[in-house]
Amino acid sequence: MITRRLSGPGYGGKALSSWLVLLQSTNLVEREEAEAAVREIGTNAVPILTAWLSHRDSAPEKWLSGWLARTGVFTRDRFSENYYRSKALCGFRVLGPTARPAISDLRKLIVDTDRGLSLYASYALALVAPAEAQKLVEEWSGVTNRNLVVSNLRKALVMRNVFMESQSAGHDHAPVAH
Numbered sequence: 001m002i003t004r005r006l007s008g009p010g011y012g013g014k015a016l017s018s019w020l021v022l023l024q025s026t027n028l029v030e031r032e033e034a035e036a037a038v039r040e041i042g043t044n045a046v047p048i049l050t051a052w053l054s055h056r057d058s059a060p061e062k063w064l065s066g067w068l069a070r071t072g073v074f075t076r077d078r079f080s081e082n083y084y085r086s087k088a089l090c091g092f093r094v095l096g097p098t099a100r101p102a103i104s105d106l107r108k109l110i111v112d113t114d115r116g117l118s119l120y121a122s123y124a125l126a127l128v129a130p131a132e133a134q135k136l137v138e139e140w141s142g143v144t145n146r147n148l149v150v151s152n153l154r155k156a157l158v159m160r161n162v163f164m165e166s167q168s169a170g171h172d173h174a175p176v177a178h
Contacts, residue, residue, distance in 0.1 A: 008044075008045075008048040009044040009048070010041070011037040011040050016048050016091075017048075019037045019038050019041070020034075020038070020052070020087040020088070020091050022034035023035065023038065023087070023090035023094060024087070034094075035094050038091055039094060045095065045099075046101050046102045048091075049088045049091040049092055049095075049099065049102065049124075050088070050105045050106075050109075052084040052085065052087055053084070053085055053088035053092075053106075053117070053120055054109055054112075055085065055088075056117075061080070065080050082116075085116070085117070085120045088120070088124070089120055089123055089127075092124040092127045092128055093127050093163075095128070097128060097129065099124075100128060102128060103125065103132055106121050106125040107125070107132075109121035110122055110125060110136070115148065118148070118149060118152055119155075119156075122149070122155070123156040123159060123160075125153070125156065126157050127156075127160055130157060130160055133153050133156060133157055134153075136150075137154060137157070
């Protein structure tokens, strides 16, 4: 049963955010359950995935996470841009082409001046619509102000191919950008 809460969609009594965390579980059963739940949530997950992918830490958040890391309370990436972006990327990996409604937003994020965000968005687009990513590579190749973006998209397509080959060879872990 799909549920909707203030925090976004959910499934089986858990919020999407909980399932996204479990997508990186080392427990295969938990990870497979999370993948099934995210697939069940489907396109309802896309707005949350896009929001998490584009998450930017505020100056106070950056200061607080740095202070917490220095004091040993949390690691630096806990609930930071990278935390949210890696979870979103896992969600896009699971949804694949089902997340096509995100293509327009991903195209916008790919050209963002935040290089980290641009790279994560490139990976997401390659997972969701590899033909679209390849089309952008061809369209933007040779355009001076798009060289970094084209490089990111090429990396993302290679990583997607590596992942697809590992899946067909029976490996169960996807490469995740950090």
